Amino acid sequence: MVLWLIGVVAGLVLLAGGAGGWLYQRLDGNISASDIDDMLGGDRPVSLSPGAKNILMVGSDSRAGVNAKYGKDLTTMQSDTLMVLHVSADRKWGAVVSLPRDSWVEVPACDRSDGTRSAPRHSKINSAFAIGGDVGGAAACTIKTVEHNTGLRIDHFITLDFQGFEGMVNALGGIGVCPQQAIHDVKAHLDLDAGCQIVKDEKALGYVRTRYSVGDGSDIGCIGRQQELMQALTAKAQQRLTSPGDVYGFLDSATKSVTTDKALAGIQPLYGLASKLRRIPRERLTFVTVPNYPREVDVPADKANITWQYPQTHALFGARARDEEFTKAQLASGPTVAAGSVQVLVLNGTGRPGVAAAVARQLDTAGYSVTGTGNAPQSAQQTTVTHPPTGLDLHANALASRLKTATSPRTDPAAAPRVITLTGGDDYTGLFG
Template structure:
């Protein structure tokens, strides 16, 4: 999550820096990734022209100076994944973290050797590894990640940015460090961190270790780590705006950030970054919203899975719909709406095949079962014009949990529906669970 704070801080600082004096010295720092036609043509529409969605990946690369964090990996790795939404009026921005343990549908992607992966369900950060495996590059890793995020959120991703370990440390060091206040001591061998309890300023390896620590602090989950990362990110972005007023300090920060930055070709360069940033410099701190997609442990739906989380519906769908429509969502509002999750395992579903394709209900049922829905199947009495969700009295909330997973489908009450069961009738428009 802090990588997103770094990218946002870069944009905020460029917007207030005057820009021109930076072009010659920093423009060549930024690496570009040519995505070409790897994203395909079946992508979500941008329904809010002027707004921007930037997918930011914290690259877990172990090359060069990063080798101390683990060698021998055969694929590219992503440590953090988020979407930075910049409003069309440039009056607010949202940074939404997607936990790397999120269990999602990963579409077919091109690997580094030109072969293709099969679509399947797994942790969302595997998409970066698939695209970057077997000789792949950042462009391939980015393309598969973009396809996966678009498939599962319905958001059109306009730009991509990747920041690695070294760039993060350089940004923190240029600010003189960031104050953190752990309530208990943190001793984490994997993160190379030994930190005592209490408020203190961290930088360099300590700062990186603090945002990477997971198993040795708090509840040991990725979502718990995200909370600490969000606090760190808020401090980083705020301190960057407040402290980097001299050309020397600003240059040091931006030099570290841009050297570790890889973007899509359209965004690669100080000028396009400056053009995007120019409208952001006046965004107040209370309208920079640091959010996490609502989620809960998949164990609640699939007891054998103790390693992943699933997104909470309908709250996740509402969040992504609001972003697509360029509607502001605050952390307070999202937290309140997500306070009482209704687990998929509590929603009994009947899938009826209303198409001419034999076995369609069984295919849909298998996908739903992966998310813990108890499912039965059957055939609709007649072919359906389109996919629908119906429910009996008293099951409106359960029906919304199911319907919200299928864009464009609205649940409707049906007094004659099977008691206690939500019915999904497949029509010719059904595109599967994403």
């Protein structure tokens, strides 16, 4: 899903040059808009680079209407594809970060469309889309969840459902794919031979949805196929959309299946965004997946979900917040430090009873090994992470990068061996995820 924006810009340019105003009105009327500002609340990350834009892009797994054939047993919407598009303030580069739907994160309390409010919980990240009740509420809860777990301010959202994706591919006469092995996936309604071929209709949709019958059956492999097909869709749209007649079916399918926030709704705002994307050189538009490892490493009973990897995840989203490029090579640098390998002693530096126990519960839920709790020898306004002089630098940095309270680890010659000490101060605000 997502980078259809780069493809549709070609059609929008042509319509601007030669089509009648009634086409604008019809396509404008296709786009749904949701006013979600009140549902997001005031406790949001601060934008560190107001000129840059972060756009949450969601492929909706709704089973309503014609989409029911893809899973009638699901009674709620899910975010089948979840990505954050970053457009730099100077408009010279952009980046797409895929957030695997099996990411195990904290979903904060969210307002539902029926006036009720959900309780915070830990779950798959795509479950947030099911909470809101309607598309607007679903988008608001997903934005809150992404902001809560990344510290990144989301400026806009775009959702696209299954039917729209299929229509766009068909309007282009299909898209070329080259699977290395035959795919037979009952859940995705897909039977595909190995080798390069053109896919359209349900085969195109099945290709981006197939998961369990390919490779290791993980969501990570599914993300790779989605990115592959989106890049192919973008390239073919730019090649094929050469007249108003060619582009109308493509744009009609795209806009009918789109819901955005109010500021982005309409042909002109989407055209403006797509134009910015189109000017970005291909080599400076990057696609990455948030660093992760199987949650089973920390919680042996959980074989279905993944955990985001720190400090790499912190570095990735920190760079995005500061509007800095972050390469795939940088993302891959450094060993994986599983939360379960980090032993933590938690001390209460606030003087308020129960703080150490509450922090310990958060760490335990996140998979860390808590060795004990206690009171700090003196009060502390600032949260600190300390560790022995040798052997635990990587582990301490991984823990510190997961704290929402910014802190740099420091060595303590008197620290207990093999244990990192987290002292919660008055500024402690919890963990990412």
